[in-house]
Amino acid sequence: MDASISKAFDLSGRVAVVTGAGGGIGREAAALFAAAGARVVIGDVKADGLFDTVRLVEAVGGRAIAVPTDVSKRSEVEALVQTAAQEFGSVDIMANVAGIIRNNLVVDTSEDELDAVIAVNLKGVYFGCAAAARVMIAQQRGSIINVASTGMDMPVPSLSCYALTKAAVAMLTRTLATEVGPHGVRVNGIAPGFTDTPMTQRTWKSTDGFVDEQARDDMWKLRSAQSPLNRIGNARDQAMQMLYLASDASAFVTGQILRANGGVSMMP
């Protein structure tokens, strides 16, 4: 293989910050960035999940620093980014992955519920963008990756809070891309379709670990049938998109949202 191809995806010498890295897509992205050569600084509100991710990173020969972080608190997000800058010397990649989902009809949604989803999914991403962009502007390089959702394009009953934050993340991504592009900083997003992670497993797996196999099979069948590829996504599918956006392979890509959803939605 032409060496320039693997070099385009090589993150050796780069430093990546990943939020929501205590599980699911964030954990997979942290491990994949590390496998591609990056040192990673990982944040999550669930500290125990972070330590498992550190072990995964170390298993691929990487280095990780875990910083328990609630992304809805600006000071904690800034401390996470500063840890990367101080301990590893730069912030080359910022992946804003942390997110929560709540199901409720608009007429039944409380103000507290609305505030909680906005605090994590929108303000958390905004704080991550701002903290990383300041460092990246000073460096005159960097790649920010925000995680939106297919929900940003497709209205679904009971997902109003979630969907509106994801649509806002897409606009934040495009707006910031216009502001920081002249400084050599790229800003993109991914909009995952239905992906097998703890977020979606909650519909068939109880907190004590009980698996309702019938409910799982029904859900996977229903979601697979929506895709021309006839399958649901996995965390690696999403992390691969993020590796592309983090790396020099996407050097001319900014302000874009990659819809890694198996073709469930196709935008013109």
Ligand SMILES: NC(=O)c1ccc[n+]([C@@H]2O[C@H](COP(=O)([O-])OP(=O)(O)OC[C@H]3O[C@@H](n4cnc5c(N)ncnc54)[C@H](O)[C@@H]3O)[C@@H](O)[C@H]2O)c1
């Ligand atoms: N799984 C899917 O089908 C799917 C589809 C579209 C978009 N997404 C998005 O992908 C991202 C990752 O989701 P996932 O599927 O891996 O879900 P997940 O629930 O498995 O992981 C989300 C992680 O975010 C962390 N988190 C939650 N609140 C936080 C906070 N305040 N501060 C820091 N960390 C916090 C959780 O502890 C968890 O480790 C989310 O933004 C989600 O909205 C997921």
